Amino acid sequence: MPMATSEYTTAALATNKEGWVRLQSTDGFSYLVKRKVAQASGTIRNMLDPEGGYAEALNGVCEIQERGIIVEKLVEYMSFKTYYESINTKDEIPLNEFLERIPPEIILELYVSRLDVL
Amino acid sequence: MSRNNVRGPTSALTEFLRASGITPSTIASRAATRNQQRAEEQPVAGPSRAANVEEAEPETTERRRRPRRRASGYASDELDEPEGEAVDEDAMDVDEEEEKPTPAKKRKLTKAAEAKLKAKEKKKRGKKDDDEDYEDDEEEDAYTALSRNMMKNAASKPPIGSFEKCAVCGKQFTVTKYTMASGSGGGFLCHNCAKAGGNDPFKKPAVPKKRKAPADKRTVTNFEEKRFPTLVSLCIQLITKHINDIDALGDIGSMNVEAISKALSKNRSLTQENVHLFYNPANASLALFDATNLPSPALETLAYHNANLVSLRLDFCGHLDDTAFKVFSTSLPALKRIELLGPFLVRSPAWQEFFKSHPILEGFLITQSPRFDDECIKALVKNCPDITDLRLKEVGKLDDSFLDQIKLFKRGLSYLDLSDPSHSCSEKAMIALIRAVGKTLTHLNVSNHTDLGDQFLAKGLLPHVKTLESLVLSHLPELTDSGVSEFFENWTRNNPLTSMDISRNETLTGISLNSILNHSGDGLLELNINGLKDVEEEALRKIGPTCPALRKLNVGFCRCVDDFVIKAWLEGEVDKGVGSGFCSRLEELKVWGCNKVTLSCPKKKGVSIFGVEFHRAR
Numbered sequence: 001m002p003m004a005t006s007e008y009t010t011a012a013l014a015t016n017k018e019g020w021v022r023l024q025s026t027d028g029f030s031y032l033v034k035r036k037v038a039q040a041s042g043t044i045r046n047m048l049d050p051e052g053g054y055a056e057a058l059n060g061v062c063e064i065q066e067r068g069i070i071v072e073k074l075v076e077y078m079s080f081k082t083y084y085e086s087i088n089t090k091d092e093i094p095l096n097e098f099l100e101r102i103p104p105e106i107i108l109e110l111y112v113s114r115l116d117v118l
Numbered sequence: 119m120s121r122n123n124v125r126g127p128t129s130a131l132t133e134f135l136r137a138s139g140i141t142p143s144t145i146a147s148r149a150a151t152r153n154q155q156r157a158e159e160q161p162v163a164g165p166s167r168a169a170n171v172e173e174a175e176p177e178t179t180e181r182r183r184r185p186r187r188r189a190s191g192y193a194s195d196e197l198d199e200p201e202g203e204a205v206d207e208d209a210m211d212v213d214e215e216e217e218k219p220t221p222a223k224k225r226k227l228t229k230a231a232e233a234k235l236k237a238k239e240k241k242k243r244g245k246k247d248d249d250e251d252y253e254d255d256e257e258e259d260a261y262t263a264l265s266r267n268m269m270k271n272a273a274s275k276p277p278i279g280s281f282e283k284c285a286v287c288g289k290q291f292t293v294t295k296y297t298m299a300s301g302s303g304g305g306f307l308c309h310n311c312a313k314a315g316g317n318d319p320f321k322k323p324a325v326p327k328k329r330k331a332p333a334d335k336r337t338v339t340n341f342e343e344k345r346f347p348t349l350v351s352l353c354i355q356l357i358t359k360h361i362n363d364i365d366a367l368g369d370i371g372s373m374n375v376e377a378i379s380k381a382l383s384k385n386r387s388l389t390q391e392n393v394h395l396f397y398n399p400a401n402a403s404l405a406l407f408d409a410t411n412l413p414s415p416a417l418e419t420l421a422y423h424n425a426n427l428v429s430l431r432l433d434f435c436g437h438l439d440d441t442a443f444k445v446f447s448t449s450l451p452a453l454k455r456i457e458l459l460g461p462f463l464v465r466s467p468a469w470q471e472f473f474k475s476h477p478i479l480e481g482f483l484i485t486q487s488p489r490f491d492d493e494c495i496k497a498l499v500k501n502c503p504d505i506t507d508l509r510l511k512e513v514g515k516l517d518d519s520f521l522d523q524i525k526l527f528k529r530g531l532s533y534l535d536l537s538d539p540s541h542s543c544s545e546k547a548m549i550a551l552i553r554a555v556g557k558t559l560t561h562l563n564v565s566n567h568t569d570l571g572d573q574f575l576a577k578g579l580l581p582h583v584k585t586l587e588s589l590v591l592s593h594l595p596e597l598t599d600s601g602v603s604e605f606f607e608n609w610t611r612n613n614p615l616t617s618m619d620i621s622r623n624e625t626l627t628g629i630s631l632n633s634i635l636n637h638s639g640d641g642l643l644e645l646n647i648n649g650l651k652d653v654e655e656e657a658l659r660k661i662g663p664t665c666p667a668l669r670k671l672n673v674g675f676c677r678c679v680d681d682f683v684i685k686a687w688l689e690g691e692v693d694k695g696v697g698s699g700f701c702s703r704l705e706e707l708k709v710w711g712c713n714k715v716t717l718s719c720p721k722k723k724g725v726s727i728f729g730v731e732f733h734r735a736r
Contacts, residue, residue, distance in 0.1 A: 102352075104363075107353055111381055
């Protein structure tokens with residue numbers, strides 16, 4: 001569901017490491033994710049890097065040139081990755097659970113869309 | 119006491135001390151003496167002269183005490199009865215136990231604590247010390263402090279199982295693992311006395327933790343295992359899983375097959391399992407950008423499953439051998455264009471057979487083949503008269519005789535790429551070739567034919583080429599500024615080029631660039647002047663106003679490129695006003711090796727700038 005754009009103070013977002021960022025798909029869906037999660041993707045990390053001087057770094061909104069469903073899966077993967085990378089266990093990562101959540105019909109699109117490093 | 123005379127290496131200081139008769143045991147007993155004296159002094163108010171005198175002679179005291187404690191047969195020393203010490207030994211020892219901290223405790227004292235103790239002692243003993251002579255000062259110095267090491271040395275135990283007399287009660291006892299040294303320096307305690315002294319003989323010796331701790335802490339991470347799979351690898355897993363049910367993957371036709379192929383090739387993940395994704399008998403064209411992991415049988419399968427291919431492109435097809443290539447010859451009747459990168463294993467007869475079976479071939483483009491020889495080019499010319507696109511790039515055997523054959527293509531070549539041979543063709547043969555085929559050429563690449571010089575431009579290209587769109591003259595060291603500029607100034611019969619690559623000609627300067635811009639500036643979409651190190655800033659700035667349509671620009675290693683030049687390209691000259699004189703459609707700018715370009719170089723939406731040295735590698 002598209003969310004209403006709320007006003008963020010630019011400076012606060014640029015400095016706030018714990019803040020949230022908005023990932024926007026081409027068809028009007030937007031996802032609010034923790035900055036840390038978003039930075040799991042190299043591309044988004046560069047977008048949000050205050051040193052890079054991109055508009056995304058200032059307003060905390062990244063436009064992802066993909067459909068909503070694709071962005072959703074990307075966000076899902078980023079959260080998944082951030083979570084399992086931060087816990088330092090030798091436990092098996094429940095990959096299959098994640099794989100099962102990807103419908104086959106979007107695999108190729110997801111594959112082609114991947115945001116670097118992801 | 120150990121009677122072993124074997125000693126390990128010692129420091130100069132230890133050697134000196136030993137020579138002066140100072141050993142750990144003497145110091146230990148000296149300290150013990152002092153403690154004892156203190157015990158004796160306690161009842162006496164304030165320091166006495168006598169005590170001081172006695173202290174000035176520690177050696178005698180020590181010598182006297184040692185034998186008694188150790189019960190050695192050094193009886194003669196016992197005659198040396200000092201003045202102030204006529205106390206009964208037993209009584210003294212009891213005093214000692216009361217006054218002193220227990221040995222175990224004492225051992226635990228740090229050096230700093232010991233120094234403090236000493237200072238206290240000194241204070242207690244009063245002001246007399248101040249005017250004490252040198253000897254006394256020495257007596258007071260830190261050397262008398264019992265270091266842990268010394269205590270250890272002093273307490274070096276006799277062998278387990280031997281007999282020893284207790285330092286306190288004088289009884290003989292058997293030395294065991296748990297036997298403890300008497301706190302007062304020499305001698306050892308029997309089990310009972312050790313217990314009575316408040317020590318647990320069975321207590322495990324303190325492990326020297328300090329040494330081990332840093333070793334534990336230093337965990338050097340040599341490499342980090344990347345446990346987390348990338349999304350890409352997950353997708354590939356899924357694709358491979360669903361490969362037999364391709365419909366589940368959705369309608370591939372609606373998507374850009376080439377994009378998927380490129381993505382799959384990006385990390386060498388195209389395998390013989392998932393390559394089926396791209397197979398379809400109805401396919402007219404197929405491009406696999408990294409066929410490294412496709413073995414020869416998989417390539418045969420490719421030919422069988424895509425029988426109607428008109429155009430085929432295989433990059434890194436190192437596994438393509440004679441057997442697979444023969445299948446190409448027999449099973450791809452409609453093939454008109456074939457593009458191969460790295461078909462090393464295909465031998466001359468297989469090439470010739472392929473040409474015989476494909477008379478309708480129009481495009482033959484190969485890169486890197488050491489086995490493509492004179493016979494092959496003859497067969498190609500003979501069997502495939504319709505060839506318009508020819509690429510023999512990095513073909514080891516390319517020489518003048520090839521050129522003579524290439525002249526014979528009847529249809530008229532439009533694309534000709536003969537770049538990067540092992541040995542340069544001669545200028546004369548190349549001019550002759552251009553004379554024969556130049557009329558129809560739209561794309562020409564003669565890079566790295568190092569024998570080609572200005573004459574090639576003047577006598578080859580200038581009179582015979584008039585429809586060229588793309589010209590690559592990379593690494594032709596014989597070219598000179600005057601030759602290049604003269605050529606472009608006079609080449610008016612040819613329309614402006616859309617793509618010009620004159621990279622790696624380091625002798626060329628802004629004069630050449632100027633002439634190129636004057637000739638082709640209006641039409642140029644791509645310009646590569648990588649390695650033209652001496653191009654002046656003025657000429658570089660001219661790119662902006664003269665090339666309004668430029669999409670890609672490579673100015674690597676041009677030394678004059680800096681932030682301001684880039685700004686001029688992206689935004690136009692300031693004094694001319696915005697909106698005029700800049701590359702408004704620029705998409706890609708490569709500035710590798712331009713070390714004047716800094717982090718603050720201008721950016722513009724839609725323009726990717728590659729190779730800024732100041733950009734952090736992430």
